[in-house]
Amino acid sequence: MSSILFFLSLIKSYMCEPLTLCHILGFKFKFYQEPNEETPKSLYHIAAALLHHNLIELEDLYVHLMPPDVTIVEEHKRDISEAKQLDRKLVKLVLPTDKNEEKDKEDDKNEKLPDNQKLGLLEALLRIGDWHHAQSIMDQMPSFYTTSHKAIALALCQLVHLTVEPLYRRVGVSKGAKGRPLHPLKSKRAPRPTECFEDLRRDTFSMLGYLGPHLSNDPILFAKIVRLGKAFMKERQNGEKESGRICFLSIADQVLLPSLSLMESNACMSEELWGLFKLFPYQHRYRLYGQWKNETYLSHPLLVKVKAQTVERAKYIMKRLTKENVRQSGRQVGKLSHSNPTILFDYMLSQIQWYDNLIGPVVDSLKYLTSLSYDVFAYCIIEALANPEKEKMKHDDTAISSWLQSLASLCGAVFRKYSIELAGLLQYVTNQLKTGKSFDLLILKEVVQKMAGIEITNEMTSEQLEAMTGGEQLKAEGGYFGQIRNTKKSSQRLKDVLLDHKLALPLCLLMAQHRNGVVFLEGGEKHLKLVGHLYDQCHDTLVQFGGFLASNLSTEDYIKLVPSIDILCNQFHTPHDAAFFLSRPMYAHQILSKYDELKKAEKGNKQQQKLQKYVAACEQVMMPVHESVVSLHPPRVWDDLRPQFYATFWSLTMYDLAVPHVAYEREINKLKTQIKEIEENTEMPMNKKKKEKERCTALQEKLQEEEKKQMEHVQRVLYRLKLEKDNWLLTKSTKNETITKFLQLCLFPRCIFSAIDAVYCAHFVELVHQQKTPNFCTLLCYDRVFSAIIYTVASCTENESHRYGRFLCCMLETVTRWHSDRAIYEKECVSYPGFLTVFRATRLDGGNKADQLDYENFRHVVHKWHYMLTKASVHCLETGDYTHIRNILIVLTKILPFYPKVLNLGQALECRVHKICLKEKDKRPDLYVLAMGYSGRLKSQKVHMVPENEFHHKEQPARNATPANQQNGPGSTGKPASSTSKTEEGTSEDNERVKHKSDSATKLMNKANSAAAKVTTSNGNGALNSTKAIKERDDKERSGKEKKEKKEKTQGSTPENKVDRREKQRDERAAKEERVVREGKEKTPKADREKAKAEEKSSKDDKVKAISGESAELSRERDVLKEPKSKEKGDRSAVTGTLKSPVPRAESAESERDHKRRKLDSHSSPSHSSSVKFLLYLPERSLPLHIQQPRRPPRRVVIETQARHLEAPGKSMSCQEIYGLEHRVFQNRGGKRKTLKDLAKGMLYILNIFILKY
Structure with a gap:
């Protein structure tokens, strides 16, 4: 170096022209451009030194260097073309066969520097630290072309080392570590060393940007840059220097992640990079992963080849991945994921979406991943879920796609087993709900189930359901199908994520809102079956998620x-x-x-x-x-x-009302058995045996303590309810309205909310009854529940049907217990206000004994409820509608332990279900499976069914009165005859005869009605005036009769006086009817009188048979006489209309007037002193049950009943009232017989009343 400086000073003193030096150097470079010639490094160093000291200009020398820039650009384009061709082969799944050969070629290309004098000069400039001139040369060439050569990349890395060394020594080196010292460049023109983070933006970030993915050539420098980033983020956590954070994100995107892809299985660098990435929010990390996966691998030919090799290797591993070799395959997966996790996981998820049996082995094979790989895996799952090209519904639009279900199962298993951040996945589900899409709630459901151990299923056993009414420990031990011991850590992680990112409440609210909106958002486009499934999924996930929050927060x-x-x-x-x-x-x-x-x-x-x-x-x-x-x-x-x-009902749970002693005892006995088995196990080591015994013993003590705690709690709650019950229900309105509001606002909404709530609702009704709550009619509540199931069943989803069936099962269980034993009924029902038949009685002692429903009548009522359930079930099974059939089969399966109990009702159901099995076997397989399952279980219950006369007591009628084996026809719940062999033989003949005569009487009544209408039309005001006069005279007679009755009440009421008074009343009524009929004849056309005579003639033979066996029941007759009086006082029937069966008339064609009148009757106001004995009588329905129908009462008795009832002016009767009165009169035996003349009089009287009313 000293010699170079000497000659440089000598050249400076010579002061020749710069172009002269350039020509001399150019001549030298030209000499080495001949084939098989190699330019010496010393020449590059001299040229670099002259450029560094500004003795020559780069532009002057650059033109003498080879190859030309055009050749370099063409070479770069050729590399890109080869990379694209390889990418197309990758898409076609045709990969190079000899991977080692391709790798050797690439290594030779990188290591053997071509005769490229421009790259040689660039390397020399980097070695002496002349970044200014080196940058100028790099700008002349395509991106990353220069650094794709290893020598140049290493030279640039060395320059970066020297630049960042002072700052790294200060903030990057851990305590106690020394590291290898680096000597700074002596050149004054070299980049200045960085002393603070701001200095990094001057030269360092620029040099790293030119390196790009080729920082992989120097892992040490990679680690230094990452550690500097960590130090910067820790110092700037307060939000300052946002620009610095953006710079490090850019370096991570353009340099660090691409460089990691080119590092072969470097787990240490992956962990170092995670140390930096975990300081960024998941939104920033996922953006980096997305660019890494979808853009980075297309930016450089080397990365394209790495992607192809990774996919090839992933295919090799996945083809051989099984449960048996999961350890070996897991190591291979981990090794491959250290450098290219996005490519690997993308392929693995695509395979899992097709083959769900890979979920288990894949989850086990992920145990060798780095933290960065786990985070990338979470991103890849979200990206797969959000793929817009994938349909989340099956092609028939009736179910969620299988690929989505597979990914959901994978999410639950992976996030439970490994510590992966959940925030991104939960936020994705939240965003989907915000946009009105609920398909991805399946993800949340699986995650909560696997991580917290909280299951949502409608197939819970009775033991599990009982355990769910206890404390948290009992729920964990006996309330779920799977063990949830090892979910403490995973549930804690889930809770922390929800609280830290404030997602708990938004998720709950969005699920609750979307549950009610899914029908309107999806109902018009999606299949009804899919809409119901989405509703159930939304509701079940809400219940599951809310349960998790309640138990973990x-x-x-x-x-x-x-x-x-x-x-x-x-x-x-x-x-x-x-x-x-x-x-x-x-x-x-x-x-x-x-x-x-x-x-x-x-x-x-x-x-x-x-x-x-x-x-x-x-x-x-x-x-x-x-x-x-x-x-x-x-x-x-x-x-x-x-x-x-209202608040009490909605705020309590089953935990507050009852202690599941049986469930606690069952679980404690299981633990005792486990302890005994552990002691007898000779193969188990002593330390493990001791540990297991201690665990079981501690768990047993926890359960005992929890049971004691719940007993004390239930005692406190019941004491509170006992004090509050007197103020629960007001006396402002009738019990009928109270029960209606209770069912509408409390019972029905909650009984279909969850399986535990279904049990709670049934138990709450029984508790309110046991507490002797004033103004609560238990009998009416049960009747409304059992008599109105058609529309409820039809409007339920599949899961709601399971819960509604469980609710009915619990209600039937209570009713069956009362029905089974007179002693139980008298103990739990008699003297209770819930079984009063006078609706205004509010005394806590249950009122008078005469106002209570006795045991036999209660059995009749229970039979009526079973009959109504059968009617509703048959109707739903015969509609042919998918939802009706599916839901009623689910409900029937749930209530099978307690219904049907009557043999012929069970036979009627069996017949219908058998038809469903035959009809739906090839059309709708899911209905066929349900029907076959129920049919098999119904047959097994046949041994527990009893004939009707054993289910409720039936009095013996007089001979020839009714057939002996009548059961369950409309209105047959009164007192039908017991079966004998002789009467059974004559049943069919009697039925046909009675049916023929009943049809004749019906036709006669229809003709009489039409004739009356004609009279009204022809006579005009005359007929109206005559009927008005009759009405005024009847009012006077009625007022006189009431005064007479008041006088009689003041006198002594001896039996003789009562009999005389009844005889007088009959005589007065007969005289009044004769007058009315006589006046009616005067204003009735001749044709009507002839028809009345024809009816008398046709009914003459029937009179003796129909009336001979009847005896007078004074109490029933007195009720019939009192009914018009109560109407005059403004009292109306309490539940006649509202307890009407919901079964629609399928075959009868009724007039619009009758339809409106029945509609008004169904909403009639309840009275203040009515009887509930109407529960024994059913309205006639046209829906066939294929049960042998009983014989109808003679038409004469029907007309008499109607006539007596219609004596009260302004009184309109519903079909149910008419038939109830008809049945009561039909039961009277031994009374005063009427003549055929009285029969005609009664019919004409009815015609006149019809004219008056209509």
């Missing part, structure tokens, strides 16, 4: 997270059931916290004091809730329900 975190109920509903528009679901754990936490505060403030160990403190804590916490819920519904709602009752 601390009390303080949960209270901070969830706003009040009114804000959730009114501000965030969250559905009420979801809002209470999210708020429920918060209320429980607050009550327990307040209870602990009160116990500490006032020391008292007496049980009564503790109960009172708990009640006080509940009042303090729930009082604001009671005020908040008022705004959720219109004011008229609170006329039937108290806000306190």
Whole structure:
């Protein structure tokens, strides 16, 4: 170097022309341009020194150097063309066969510097530190062309080393490390060393940009740059110097990641780079990964070849990956992922989307990955999920695509097993929900299930469901299919991510909102089956995610997270059931916290004091809730329900109402068995045996302590409910309206929310009954539940059908227990206000014994409920609609333990299900599977079915009154005859005879009605005036009769007086009917009188048979007589219309007037003193059950009943009332027989009343 300086000073003193020196040097370079000649390095060094000291100009010398720039550009284009050709081969899956040969060629090209004098001069300039002139030469050539030659890349790396050395020594070297010292260049024109981070922007970042992916030639410099970046990010974490952070992101994008791709399996550099990347938000990291995967590999021919080699190697590994060789294949996967994770994972995910059986081996093979590779894997999963070219629905638009399901399963398994950041994936799901897309909720569902161990399934066993009503420990041990012991760390990671990125509440709210909106967003375009599946997926994920938050968040975190109920509903528009679901754990936490505060403030160990403190804590916490819920519904709602009752229902859970002692005992016995097996195991090492025994013993003690804690809690809750129950239901409106609001706002929305809520709803109804809650009619509640299932079933999704079926099963379980034993019924139902038949009675003792429904009548009612369930089931099975059939089969499967219990009802269902099996075997296989499963289980239940006369008591009728084996026809729930062999033989003949005569009477009535209409039309005002006169006279007679009855009530009511009074009433009624009929004849056309005579003649033979076996039941007749009086007082039937069966009339063609009248009756207001014995009688339905129909009562009795009922002016009867009265009169035996003349009179009287009313 000293000699060079001497000659340089000598040349300067000579002061010749710069062009002269350039020509001399050019002549020298020209000499070595001959073939087989190599330019000596000394010539490059002399030229570089002259340029460095400004003795010559680069432009003057550059023209003497070979090859020309045009040749260099052509060479670069040729390399790019070869790279593109290789890329096309990659797409066609045709790769080079001899990888080693290609690699050797590339190495020779890099190591053998071609006779390129420009590159030789560039290297010499870099060696002496002349960055200014070197940069000028590099700018003359294509990007990365110069640094693609290893010698030039190493020279430039050495220059960067010298530049960053002072700063690296200060901030990059760890304590105790010395490192190899570097001596700085003595040249004053060399780049100045960096002393601070700002100096890096002067020259260092520029030099790194020219290096590009070729920084891979110097791993040490790679590590230095990464460590400088880490030091910079740690010092600038407060947000200052944003420009510096952007510079390091650019260096990572253009230099570090491409260089890592060219490093062969360097795990250390990957970990170093992760140390820098983890300081950036995941948004910045994922942007870098996206550019690395989709752009970087196309920027340089070397990277294209590396990509091809990586894909080839990945194919080799994936073809041989199995469960058996997962350890060996995993090492190969890890080695390949250190340098090119994006290419490897992209191929692996494409294979998993096609072959889901690879999920297990792939997850196990990822254990040898670096932290950077795990983070890249998370990005690749999100990119695969967001691929716009992939359809997330199957081609028939009825289910989610299998590739999405495979990726979801992979996400759950990978994120549970490995510590990978979840924020990006959760934010992706949130963004999808914001745009109204719920397909990717499947990802969240799998992640929560695998990481937290919380399963959502509708196929839970009864043991699991019972365990889910206990504490957290019991849930973990017996409530899930899989073990969730090893989920503590993974669930903690999931919780931390949700809280740190504030995604917990937004996810809950978006799922709750989208659940109700999915029907409207997807309903018009998607298949109904897919829409239902999306709804179920959204709802189930909400329940699962909310359960995870409730069980993993601390009390303080949960209270901070969830706003009040009114804000959730009114501000965030969250559905009420979801809002209470999210708020429920918060209320429980607050009550327990307040209870602990009160116990500490006032020391008292007496049980009564503790109960009172708990009640006080509940009042303090729930009082604001009671005020908040008022705004959720219109004011008229609170006329039937108290806000306190509403909030109590929605805030409690099964954990609060009952202790699952059997489940606790079962799990404790399992642990005892495990301890015994461990002791008997001689192969297990002693230390492991001791450890397992300690674990089981500790778990057993936890369960016992948890059971004790829950018992105390349930005792406190029941005490609180006992104090509150008197204020739950108001007496402003009738019990019918109260039950309606309770079903509409409480029971139905919650019973389909989750399986636990379905059990809770059934148990809550039973608890309210057991508490003897005033104004709550238990019988009416059960009747409304069992008599109105068609529309509920039809509107349910598949999963909701499972939950609704479980709810019905629990309700039927309670009813079956009461039905099975008179002692149980009398103990749990008699003397309870819920079984009062007088709806205005509010006494807690259950009212008078006469007002209670006795045991036999309750059995009739239960039979009626079974009959109504059969009607609804048959209707759904015969509609042919996919949703109706699927849902009713699911419901029937759920309630199979308790329904059907009557043999012929089971036979009717079996017949329909068999038809479904035959019809749907080839058309809709999923329905066929459901039907076959139910059919098999139904056959196994046949041994537990009983005939109808064993299910409920049936009195023996008189001979020839009705066929002996009548069961379950419309209206047959009264007191049908028992079966005998003789009566069974004559059943078919009697049915045909009665049917023929009933049809004749029906035709006669229709003709009479048409004749009456003609009279009204022809006579005009005359007919109306005559009917008005009849009405006025009837009013006078009725008022006189009421006065007479009041006088009779003041006298002594001996049996003789009662009989005389009834005889007088009959005589008066007969005389009144004769007068009405006589006046009606005067104003009735001759044709009508002839038709009446024809009816008398046709009914003459039936009179004796129909009436001979009847005996007078005075109580029933008195009810019929009292009914018009109660109507005059303004009281109407309480539940006649509202308990009407929802089964539609499938075959009967009814007039518009009858339809409107029945519609009004179905919404009639309840009365204040009505009987619930109407529950025994069913309206006639046209839907066939293929059950032998009982004989209908004679038409004469029907007409008499209608006539007596229509005596009250302005009274309109529903079909149910008419038939109920008809049935009661039909049961009267031994009464006073009517003549055929009375029959005609009654019919004509009805015609006149019809004229008056219509």
